[in-house]
Amino acid sequence: MRPRQFDLIAFDWDGTLFDSTAIIVRCIQRAVVDVGGREPSERSAAYVIGMSLHQALAHAAPDVPADKYPELGARYRHHYAAHHDDLCLFEGVLPMLQALKARHHRLAVATGKSRRGLDEALHSAALAGVFDGSRTADETAGKPHPLMLHELMEEFGVAPARTLMIGDTTHDLQMARNAGCAAVGVSYGAHEIDGFHDLAPRFIAHSVRELHDWLQANA
CATH class of the missing domain: 3.40.50.1000 (HAD superfamily/HAD-like)
Structure with missing residues (x-):
């Protein structure tokens, strides 16, 4: 051998x-919109995959204030959980x-x-x-x-x-x-x-x- x-x-x-990847991108986009941010492009949302959650949120949603990150993270987890069985x-x-x-x-x-x-x-x-x-x-x-x-x-x-x-x-x-x-x-x-x-x-x-x-x- x-x-x-x-x-x-x-x-x-x-x-x-x-x-x-595709489901994570959609979940990031929906979560940002849920908390009042501007929907990131597919490219921007895909770029943050692999980062820690805090890093990812800061990069994907630059117009969302930091005090909304806990809510943003919760909305992301909500959307992701809905697709868990699709992965x-x-x-x-x-x-x-x-x-x-x-x-x-x-x-x-x-x-x-x-x-x-x-x-x-x-x-x-x-x-x-x-x-x-x-x-x-x-x-x-x-x-x-x-x-x-x-x-x-x-x-x-x-x-x-x-x-x-x-x-x-x-x-x-x-x-x-x-x-x-x-x-x-x-x-x-x-x-x-x-x-x-x-x-x-x-x-x-x-x-x-x-x-x-x-x-x-x-x-």
Whole structure:
């Protein structure tokens, strides 16, 4: 068997493993309007996916005063909860993860979601036990700060050179760079890939199948 290049592979969640980008965008737009803000464009709403909730609200709704952020967050969660059962893994994700587990990679999630949100998603996607570790934005620093990856690397005793971050946003790729890790971008999620190239990902996958094939050959 070919030797592993990476011992730890960390995945973003929304837009990378979970097909949720379009619904998140609509929920952000509706929440902003609910509290009297100007509806953000789809591009602006998509840009904040992956950030911590506070960062995301400040960026997506610059005309909403900070004292309304708790209400804005509550309205976002209200709209998102209404669509919870509509969300699912991208086709091909589970076989990809199973193949990586068979090669004895450590698998982790590094996400802008809350701990409660991630745990609910893992349960609904029947993924409990697939991942060896995870970090969420409400329990450590949000992206692109490298602390999520630093903590995961420390937890498993893995060096940056042996760690790979995979995500669909420039926040993910910048976090990997800040942590000294390699990164792979996926183009089927929240961000357009114009900004990916400056962050020097090892590869840009345009589908889960492409990502799976690259990982089998290179991870």
